[in-house]
Amino acid sequence: MNRAFQAILVGIALLLASCGGGQLTAGIEGSGAPVTTVGSITGFGSIFVNGVEYATAGAQIGIDGQPGTEAQLSVGDVVTVVGTVNADGKTGTAGQVTFGGNVAGTVDQVNVPTQTLVVLGQTVLVTASTVFDASTSPSDITGIKPGASIEVSGFANSFGQLVASHIHLLPAAGTLRVEGVAQALNTTAHTFQVNALLVDYSAVTPSGTLADGSIVGVEGSGFSASGALQATAVEVAPAVAATPNSQGEVEGIITSFTSNADFMINGLHVTTDAGTQFTLNGATLGVNARVAVEGSFDSSGNLVAATLEALPEGGALVRGVVQALPASGTLTVLGVTVTTDPRTKLEDDSSLRLRPFHLSDLQVGDYVEARGRVGIGATLNAEVLVRQAPNSLAFLQDTATNVSSVTLTLLGVTVVVSSQTQYSGSDGAPLTAAQFFAQAPNHTVKAGGTPSGNSLLATQAQIEGP
Structure with a gap:
């Protein structure tokens, strides 16, 4: 592994190293304050990270340990940017942009009710802020199948899960790669674990001092008879310290x-x-x-x-035609007011595939999906906003209220059912209307159907979760 991969396997380590050493910020143009930031990409037109638009002309860009270009990056990718921020706090200049997926390999399991999947022994959690490639259909966890090759970028939580910010569908299985904390180190057998993945490093010499608790990046090409990943490279993140006041x-x-x-x-x-x-x-x-x-x-x-x-996660969703663009940063879909902010991830998966894609590119009549948390007055504060190909159906997802035998309310919109409505539970199994309405109150429900005035005539309704 080269130094670029060492940098990407620990965004925090790079954050500290670059702040302390100063060598990565050398040569950055501009008069702003030097800064290193770790965060997910929310848009392009340069690159937007943590609410700042960084100009990338002349920046060194690393992708999975190799020299790359901005065109290889995607909305949702977690990157480390070394550069300067201008006095306005909204713009800056990048000297270096580094991306590395947390895990890349074949999907072993997909659990739709828990919104999790397993790759190389790593449990990946899908949330409302997860961005999927345009080639993923449908653009949710059900579009990921066991056996698919994917790369996941995200943040680890206290359970050892990887909370996905972006899931890339890969064309074919390539180098297997995982980043995480080494556990259960056995220096005699030359093995350790990264969560549920057993790693056999007997054929390589780790770069750095390997110990339980070390943050490691592992590459491999296959598995042993015992199911261990046979490592072709093991990189241990260095212990680094920040310079005071950086x-x-x-x-x-x-x-x-x-x-x-x-x-x-x-x-x-x-x-x-x-x-x-x-x-x-x-x-x-x-x-x-x-x-x-x-x-x-x-x-x-x-x-x-x-x-x-x-940055609280939300489970609300609205998908349909843009009815109005009443003010900067807002739009109306199915009567729901959708608000955005500088951290909203913007993606264009329509036939236009605009990049950069801005809110100003939206037009009344465009078909969009917004996911996020419910705000005051049943507004939706969008964490992700994606323009999609047109669809005759519209969708709502929220905690169900005002539940009767024929209607319920999602995001302030009345959902009306009929004898033609099909119902299902969180596991996808069919439900009767009576079973559905017994479970629906105060549970997350997703409904799809045809807009009619201020209502949605549902052809399908599913219990999504608690």
Whole structure:
């Protein structure tokens, strides 16, 4: 493995190393403040990460350990950007952009009710903010089948799951790759585990000191008779420290929590103080909360947060024709007001495939899907907004309220059923109308059908979860 792969296998390590060493920011043009940021790509036209648009002309771009281009990156990819941010806090210049998938291999299991799949022994959790390739049909977990080759980019949670930010469908199985924490190291048998994956490293010499708890990147080409991944390379992330007062921005998931003033984001110690500005968006900080933190490092290597924003996951969805574009950053679909912000992931999977794709490219009559959390007045605060190919059906997903024997409410819209409506449970098994309506109150329901005035005439309705 080359140094580029070493960098991508630990975004946080690169965050600290680049802040401390300074060698990666050398030669960056512009007069902004040097910064390193780890986060998911939300759009292009340059590259948008953590609410900042970074110009990438002249930037060094690394893709899975190899030199690459911006065209190889996708919305949802988690990247590390080393560069500068201008005084407006909204624009900057990238000197280096690095991407590496957390796991790449063949899908062994898909569990639709739990929204999880398993790749190389790693459990991948799909959420409302997960972006799928345009070639994935349908564009949800049901579009991923056992045996498919995929690469997943995301953030680890406290359960050892990989919370997917983007799932790439690969054309064919290639090099197997996994990033994670080494466990159950056996130096006699030359094996260790990354979650449920057993790794046999007897044919290689790890780069760095391998120990239980080490963050490692592993590549392999096949499996032994015992089912162990036969490693062709093992890279151990180096222990690095940040230079005091250097700047950092990180998006991630809290994996250890002592208090609002003391917690960990995937191995990075974060503290807050009286000067920290909190934007919680209705969430409570704790283990497995997703957050974005900006601040500076102290003499102990802790990131002292100047700002902290909670990024709560939502399970609401609306898919249909854009009825209106009433104001900048908002649109109306099925009577639902959809709001966006700088962190909304924007993707164009229509026949136009625009890149860059901006809200200003939307037109009344376009068919879109918005996923996110419910806001005030049954609005939908979009985490993901995708323009899709036209479809005669529209869809809603939300916690069901006002449930009667023939109607229910999703996202403030009345859903009307008929004798033709087909019902199913969270496992996809058919339900009778009586069974469905007995389970629906205060559960997540997805309904599809035909818009009619301010209602949706449902041809299908499914219990999606609690």
